[in-house]
Amino acid sequence: MTLSHFVILSLMLCAVGVYGVLTRRNLIGILLSVEVILNGANLNFAAFAHFRASDPTAGAIFPIFVMAVSACEMAVALAIIISMYRRKKRLDVYSLEELNG
Amino acid sequence: MGDYLFYGLATAVVTFSLLAVSLPNLLHAAISLIAAFFVTAALYIMLQLEFVALAQIMLYIGGIIIFMLIIILLTTGLGVENRLQVPNSRRLGGAAVSAALLFGLLYAISGKQSAVLVEDVHRAAPVTMDDIGLRLLATGKDGFIVPFEIISILLLVALVGAVVIARRDNNVSNSHGDGKEESA
Amino acid sequence: MAEIIFTHSYLLLILPFLSFVVIAFGLARKYPSPAKLDKTLRCQDQTSTSQKTQKSAVDFDKGSKLPGQFAILMAALNVLYSLGLATAYYQHVLSRPELYPNRTLICFDLAWLNFSPGLTANMGIYLDPISMMMIVVITVISLLVNIYSIGYMKDDPGFGRFFALMSMFSFSMLGLVVSSNILQMFVFWELVGMSSYALIGFWYEKPTAVAASKKAFIVTRFADAFFLIGILLVSFLAKSFDFQTLNLPETAATLNQVILIGPVPVNLLTLATLLIFAGGWGKSAMFPLHIWLPDAMEGPTPVSSIIHSATMVVAGVFLTARMFPLFSEAVGTLAVVQFIGAFTAIFAAIIAITQRDIKRILAFSTLSQLGYMLFSLGAAKISLGGESGAGLNSLGYSAAMYHVFTHAFFKCMLFLGAGSLIHAVHSNDLMSMGGLKRLMPKTYWSLLAACLAIGGIFPFSGFWSKDAILLAALQSGHYITFGVGLVTGGLTAFYMFRFFFLAFHGEARSELHDVYEDPWMTFSIVALTIPTLGAGLLEHFFAGQVVASGLAYADHLAHPSWLPVIASLVGISGIALAWWLYGHGRTDKAEEWRQRFGPVYLLVQNKFYIDEIYLFITHRIIFQGIATPVKWFDRNIVDGAMNLCGWILHLGGKAVRLAQNGQLQFYLGVTVLGLAVLLFLGS
Numbered sequence: 001m002t003l004s005h006f007v008i009l010s011l012m013l014c015a016v017g018v019y020g021v022l023t024r025r026n027l028i029g030i031l032l033s034v035e036v037i038l039n040g041a042n043l044n045f046a047a048f049a050h051f052r053a054s055d056p057t058a059g060a061i062f063p064i065f066v067m068a069v070s071a072c073e074m075a076v077a078l079a080i081i082i083s084m085y086r087r088k089k090r091l092d093v094y095s096l097e098e099l100n101g
Numbered sequence: 102m103g104d105y106l107f108y109g110l111a112t113a114v115v116t117f118s119l120l121a122v123s124l125p126n127l128l129h130a131a132i133s134l135i136a137a138f139f140v141t142a143a144l145y146i147m148l149q150l151e152f153v154a155l156a157q158i159m160l161y162i163g164g165i166i167i168f169m170l171i172i173i174l175l176t177t178g179l180g181v182e183n184r185l186q187v188p189n190s191r192r193l194g195g196a197a198v199s200a201a202l203l204f205g206l207l208y209a210i211s212g213k214q215s216a217v218l219v220e221d222v223h224r225a226a227p228v229t230m231d232d233i234g235l236r237l238l239a240t241g242k243d244g245f246i247v248p249f250e251i252i253s254i255l256l257l258v259a260l261v262g263a264v265v266i267a268r269r270d271n272n273v274s275n276s277h278g279d280g281k282e283e284s285a
Numbered sequence: 286m287a288e289i290i291f292t293h294s295y296l297l298l299i300l301p302f303l304s305f306v307v308i309a310f311g312l313a314r315k316y317p318s319p320a321k322l323d324k325t326l327r328c329q330d331q332t333s334t335s336q337k338t339q340k341s342a343v344d345f346d347k348g349s350k351l352p353g354q355f356a357i358l359m360a361a362l363n364v365l366y367s368l369g370l371a372t373a374y375y376q377h378v379l380s381r382p383e384l385y386p387n388r389t390l391i392c393f394d395l396a397w398l399n400f401s402p403g404l405t406a407n408m409g410i411y412l413d414p415i416s417m418m419m420i421v422v423i424t425v426i427s428l429l430v431n432i433y434s435i436g437y438m439k440d441d442p443g444f445g446r447f448f449a450l451m452s453m454f455s456f457s458m459l460g461l462v463v464s465s466n467i468l469q470m471f472v473f474w475e476l477v478g479m480s481s482y483a484l485i486g487f488w489y490e491k492p493t494a495v496a497a498s499k500k501a502f503i504v505t506r507f508a509d510a511f512f513l514i515g516i517l518l519v520s521f522l523a524k525s526f527d528f529q530t531l532n533l534p535e536t537a538a539t540l541n542q543v544i545l546i547g548p549v550p551v552n553l554l555t556l557a558t559l560l561i562f563a564g565g566w567g568k569s570a571m572f573p574l575h576i577w578l579p580d581a582m583e584g585p586t587p588v589s590s591i592i593h594s595a596t597m598v599v600a601g602v603f604l605t606a607r608m609f610p611l612f613s614e615a616v617g618t619l620a621v622v623q624f625i626g627a628f629t630a631i632f633a634a635i636i637a638i639t640q641r642d643i644k645r646i647l648a649f650s651t652l653s654q655l656g657y658m659l660f661s662l663g664a665a666k667i668s669l670g671g672e673s674g675a676g677l678n679s680l681g682y683s684a685a686m687y688h689v690f691t692h693a694f695f696k697c698m699l700f701l702g703a704g705s706l707i708h709a710v711h712s713n714d715l716m717s718m719g720g721l722k723r724l725m726p727k728t729y730w731s732l733l734a735a736c737l738a739i740g741g742i743f744p745f746s747g748f749w750s751k752d753a754i755l756l757a758a759l760q761s762g763h764y765i766t767f768g769v770g771l772v773t774g775g776l777t778a779f780y781m782f783r784f785f786f787l788a789f790h791g792e793a794r795s796e797l798h799d800v801y802e803d804p805w806m807t808f809s810i811v812a813l814t815i816p817t818l819g820a821g822l823l824e825h826f827f828a829g830q831v832v833a834s835g836l837a838y839a840d841h842l843a844h845p846s847w848l849p850v851i852a853s854l855v856g857i858s859g860i861a862l863a864w865w866l867y868g869h870g871r872t873d874k875a876e877e878w879r880q881r882f883g884p885v886y887l888l889v890q891n892k893f894y895i896d897e898i899y900l901f902i903t904h905r906i907i908f909q910g911i912a913t914p915v916k917w918f919d920r921n922i923v924d925g926a927m928n929l930c931g932w933i934l935h936l937g938g939k940a941v942r943l944a945q946n947g948q949l950q951f952y953l954g955v956t957v958l959g960l961a962v963l964l965f966l967g968s
Contacts, residue, residue, distance in 0.1 A: 020122025100947025
């Protein structure tokens with residue numbers, strides 16, 4: 001249980017989340033994967049707070065801020081998803097190609 | 102002993118996250134994400150950051166993921182979306198990119214010049230709730246009062262914004278609804 | 286008083302330029318001639334005369350003649366100023382040889398372009414005997430031709446434009462003769478060429494006129510390219526553009542070296558002077574660059590009379606005279622000038638015998654007379670006797686300029702008279718004229734004077750000048766050229782009187798109606814008889830004063846007294862032959878002689894097919910052989926390279942566009958991949 005273990009764990013979670021963002025076809029699925037990434041990032045903060053003793057309190061506060069921001073982000077994102085669902089009646093990201101060139 | 106606990110919790114969180122990103126049924130995916138959050142809270146407790154664990158459970162599980170479940174149920178017809186297929190090339194590409202990212206990050210932080218993973222000799226003291234509270238409201242160089250206030254404004258803005266975006270326009274109602282979506 | 290006139294001598298140029306600007310941008314627009322609306326009133330084509338239903342003596346309202354009247358006013362002012370200038374010059378410069386040994390006066394000389402610390406091009410006015418003479422000639426003839434043009438161009442829709450262009454021409458020609466340095470002369474040289482182009486192609490709806498103007502401009506421009514090279518060569522080595530510097534013996538000494546161009550040794554002085562002469566070769570239409578001058582007769586007759594007989598085409602002679610000291614130092618240049626001049630003289634005279642278009646006859650006559658002038662300049666170099674410089678005959682130079690002077694007046698009158706004839710019968714063809722003596726008496730007597738002058742009959746002006754030329758050739762020992770000149774004199778008299786008898790005597794050969802003499806036109810023609818008769822009085826003046834100074838002239842040259850007799854006899858015999866063949870306007874004898882000469886006659890009448898040879902060379906050899914491959918190269922390879930660049934970019938754009946497919950996950954994937962790459966590269 002060293003810092004390296006935790007860091008590797010958080011990086012793996014981030015990688016899993018990235019895989020999900022790139023793979024999921026449904027918009028909400030993409031949001032779930034983004035949550036996974038944020039989860040991994042929080043874990044990283046906490047690990048560094050514990051193993052490097054210079055300022056553990058800051059290392060505890062940051063994940064809280066991240067969670068708060070994540071909550072805001074989810075609120076807005078889900079509002080957008082609801083209005084998009086009303087327009088298009090489906091949430092397939094493959095069909096959202098209107099900004100192509 | 103601590104090591105085995107850590108390995109078990111780590112395996113659990115990774116497994117639940119993998120399930121969250123790959124299950125075709127969104128409800129199942131959301132539930133496994135809840136499980137992943139629980140295990141993450143356990144990991145926080147292992148790191149002696151109890152308040153963060155508490156916040157994780159209350160905010161993430163009690164707020165964010167519940168909200169997601171509501172929206173899933175509202176928009177996708179009970180979350181069953183088995184009709185949409187993802188081509189294998191896309192999965193392979195995604196896996197390759199995320200693997201590249203993983204190895205890139207590992208390479209970056211574990212190189213010989215990197216001093217990131219140097220630990221301190223003494224472990225830090227457990228962080229109490231008093232400390233967190235005081236730091237949050239402290240002014241001065243180490244204080245987090247400003248981000249705290251800004252976060253509260255951000256929450257207000259997000260609240261209002263979400264309401265505005267999701268509002269149903271009275272003029273452009275769903276009267277010309279079904280004709281458009283078939284062409285997509 | 287003389288100082289003021291000299292200081293303000295730029296007025297000589299400003300007046301015609303002002304006239305051009307005011308007419309072109311003001312009067313011609315505000316007062317268009319009524320004929321602009323009715324294009325059928327043009328009778329210059331040789332088509333049916335039935336279209337001319339009304340008398341062209343209709344006097345339209347005063348306003349629309351304003352461009353012409355304004356041009357006449359400015360030309361008259363110009364004449365007054367030039368006469369004042371001539372008087373001042375005579376009193377101030379010529380009468381004081383101790384102050385002005387070179388007889389040159391520079392009125393002003395301002396620095397214009399500074400090429401390098403050692404080389405500056407100036408703008409200045411340079412008066413010496415030849416430029417003074419040319420100023421008087423140009424201004425007087427310009428005034429008379431402008432008066433004539435009011436009558437001639439009355440029914441033309443381009444009335445105002447004509448006078449603007451004529452003023453432009455006056456300005457350019459005056460600028461050419463008063464230039465103080467060779468670069469300024471080149472500028473005005475090209476301006477004169479441009480005015481000539483505009484005036485030859487005046488009736489731009491006629492394709493033959495357009496072709497003729499292009500031909501004139503291209504041929505002279507071709508020659509001017511060599512002229513420019515000559516200018517650059519001379520000015521680079523002499524470090525100056527000024528005529529005074531270029532004509533110094535030091536300049537000739539600097540240039541007189543032999544360099545190697547490739548394997549060929551070439552004397553730089555000869556090369557430079559030949560290149561400079563090339564400008565005159567083209568502009569004065571010497572063989573083989575003479576092809577543009579007969580075609581230039583497509584322009585209106587006043588244009589032919591001022592440009593292509595009196596002033597522009599003598600620019601080459603003028604240039605040679607200006608650069609005479611430098612030319613005389615060179616080995617062989619004056620010999621080339623002499624040979625080309627003599628050859629052109631007799632060549633053109635032979636062709637002129639057979640022509641049917643009266644303007645063509647006069648054009649070839651001009652060519653022939655120009656040949657006279659140039660061979661006189663060339664003959665100034667004595668062929669017996671020693672090295673260059675010691676053997677110069679001043680009579681050659683002054684005789685050439687004297688002939689320029691007299692030729693300008695009588696040739697101008699001949700062209701103006703031809704214009705009257707064309708106006709009367711609406712055709713250029715000699716065979717449709719005849720019997721006009723009774724109908725156009727004033728024109729008849731004036732043209733008789735002109736023909737006698739050009740034939741070299743005593744006491745008309747042409748006799749004195751031709752005599753001087755032949756004397757110069759004889760004195761310098763160029764017997765062959767003398768013989769050619771004598772024979773050409775006879776031929777000249779013959780063809781001019783052929784024209785005269787066929788046009789005026791005998792019975793009319795075609796339908797004539799409304800033959801009258803327009804007062805404006807006749808005034809100018811009659812006015813020109815004065816110099817035709819009286820210029821003979823100036824012979825001693827020319828021989829004495831109009832010389833290039835600073836050169837070593839041989840004196841005590843022989844002056845055989847049998848020469849004028851022989852020359853007159855040759856002229857009279859030419860007239861007699863013309864009378865025998867064409868007297869009383871009959872053509873049957875001439876027809877029978879023509880039958881006898883058959884193919885030779887045809888060859889000569891088609892101007893020795895030189896035009897066809899040119900067409901062959903340009904179309905087959907230059908266009909197909911050189912221009913077409915170059916064009917292919919330019920279109921396909923040069924343009925192709927540019928198109929290739931564009932095509933590559935287009936292709937690249939298409940490729941890059943594939944990356945903008947609007948897929949959110951694709952964009953995110955690329956971003957993350959970029960991050961991974963940066964991580965690998967950065968650490």
